Amino acid sequence: MRIGELSKDTGIPVPTIKYYLREGLLPAGERTHANQVSYTAEHARRLRLIRAMVQVGDLPIGTVRTMLAEIDSAERPTDSMLGRLSGALVAPRSHGPHADEDEVAETAALLRRHGYTRTDSVHVQMIADVLAMLRRLGRPELAAIVDDYADLALRMAETDLATLTALEDRDNLAESMIIGSVLGEALFAALRRAAHATVSGRVFPEDKFDTSPPS
Template sequence: MRIGELSRRTGVPVPTIKYYVREGLLPPGELSSPNQARYDETHERRLRLIRALLDVGGLKVAAIAEVLQAVDEPGRPVHDVLGAAANRLGPPQPDDGDDDARSEARDTVQELIARRGWRVSTDNPAATDLAHALVALDRLGHAAFAELLDDYADAAEQVARADLDYVNRRVAVEDLVETVVIGTVLGEAVFNALRRLAHVDRSAQQFGD
């Protein structure tokens, strides 16, 4: 297909496609004449992934390039490729300025990971995000919320199994990464909405007339 058709099929404007090619995010098309290039389904799949990383994941071009480098690295385990994408999705956490509280929260998170037997590195960004959340809870007078971590972990494991079972339906690595990005960002929105609905039901059971 020519670049115009690729644009129509993906919804990505032609100038944007050319920009992605210049930045090395998208491989150039195969030249069919000095001024014409042809594109195929691999370009369409890569464009879909780029847009998912950009529009859904909110990644910058430099971060997208790093994820695509992981996707294209021969023999790289799928687990590492998915991690390269997922680890860049979390929002940057501000410095809370409380070294003691942060250290205690990190210890709590590491104890949780060890207790659950999770195969997660100690510097995983999600572990840092959880530690920051615990520090914020403590500052607001809700340090006891940490007592619920295992209950939340039980639910998280069940959701993670469902997520990865869905991801596993895909074949191409790019499709896997796209699914992880969309599932992480929009899946969190789905889960949060379900949680709020469950809150309403539980509140009605406990406090309703």
């Protein structure tokens, strides 16, 4: 297909496709004539993956280039490749107070008790930071429910990964993982708030906190 057809097929503007070509993110097409280049379904698949990284994952071009190299590396196992992609999607740590070494170790131990086997990742550091912040804000009751959250998160991960096992090629797998991670988190946040509204009506059928002004 010509570049215009590739654009129509993927919904990505021609100037953007040319930019990805210049940046080396998209392999060059096959030159069929002096001024004609042909592209294939593989180019369309790679473009959709790039779009997922840039538009959904909000990854900088340099990171996208690195991640594409990971995907194309036959020596990189699928599990490791998905882990690197997941790490690339992690937001930088905030400038607020961070957990100390003991707090990180406690968090890792807590996760291991719940069946987590990889407790040396950046995600564990982020969990420890949040728990440390809750304690320093004087909200230990919120930090205490992390055990329930840890169990729920494992069940969610099992559901997430079950949808990926049916995908065969690495581009499709990586694209689904990125979109699922970013939009899945947004979906779960909305579901959680909707659930709060439902459960709140059961827990507080009548407002026990009298906020009416004194007579």
